[in-house]
Amino acid sequence: MGLLSSLPADHLQRYFRIIQEGLAVRQHFDLLTWLQGEVQHYLPHEIMLVAWGDFNANAIQHDIISPLPGVRTAHSELTGLYPLLRASYNRWVELGRMPCIASASDRLNGEYLVGYEDSRQQCSLGKALLSMRSSLLHGISDKRGRDECLYVIFSSQDKLNDSTLSAMEILLPYLDTAMRRVAPLPQRSCRSSLLALGTESQGLSEREIEIMDWVRKGKTNAEIGSILCISSYTVKNHLxxxxxxxxxYNRVQAVSKVERRARHG
Structure with missing residues (x-):
């Protein structure tokens, strides 16, 4: 409570409100809503990239929380993200596992820490990262095991400064608690199977293609909403x-028509 005790009353009230809301997180949509709420006052960002596991053994998983269209865990490949995560992890360790900020011009071992460009990451996430101007990273080490969890937030503006470092130190334990309550989402290829079938020509937007890909897999509106971090009502409107x-007129006809067009070009 050292950092909190030095804050003025209005900031204390806001932090306690943020913490209370974070303790109520149970699913990805809750997590996205929480991170896009008052958390933005202290940690302004468009993308949060989380990786956990044994970094030394290269045994890690990742998750992405973002309101940007198509920037989803299910559409990103760990192989494409690994150089960025490895460079970020190495920097965190070298700085004594303390929070740190990077700008678009910062490099570590030849890798940009912001605006990362990699030919294997040509999806919405890769494109979105190119427009980011600053990032902040911090992590948590498990002293009883070998796992560590790395949190990297990206902002399209140069908003991240020393005050955000302090905010990250205050909020990280509650962020980590919220993340551990949320089941990890499926991880697969950057481009959905429908995109691979060339269905962009059918006039569907990227978000609509995302939704149709999950419809093809038999997911309900509520399940799709949880996976894409949107409400089931929004899924219904997209459908x-x-x-x-x-x-x-219905899901069955839509799936049939999409697959038929894909087969016949």
Missing amino acids: HQIFRKLDV
């Missing part, structure tokens, strides 16, 4: 637009 564009 109405998809049906209109495909000139169909």
Whole structure:
């Protein structure tokens, strides 16, 4: 409580409100809503990249929390992200496992820590990272095991400064607690299987293609909403637009038409 005790009353109230809301997080949509709420006052960002596991053994998993279209865990490949995560982890360790900030011009071992560009990461996440101007990273080590958890936030503006370092130190334990309550999302190829089938030509937006890919896998609106960090109502609205564009009346007809067009080009 050392950092908190030195804050003025209005900031204390805001921090306690943020912490209380964080303790209520149970699923990815809750996590996204929390991070895009008052947390933004102290940790302004568009993308949060989380990686955990045994970094020394190269046995890690990752998760992405972002409101940006298509920037999702399910559409990112760890192989493409690994150089960025490794460089970030190495920097964190070299700085004594303390929070640190990087700008778009910072490099470590030849890798940019912000605006990372890699030919294997040509998806929405890779493109979004190119527009980021600053990042902040911090992590938590498990003293009873070998796992560590690294948190990297990215901002498209140069908003990250010393005050955000202090905020990260205060909020990291509660962020980590919230993350551990949320089941990790499926991880797969950067481009969805529908994109691989060339269905962009059917007039569907990237978000609509995401949704149709999960519809093909038998997911309900609520499940799709949880995976994409949007409400089931928003999924329903997207499906109405998809049906209109495909000139169909239901999910079965939509899936059938998409697959038929994909097979026949």
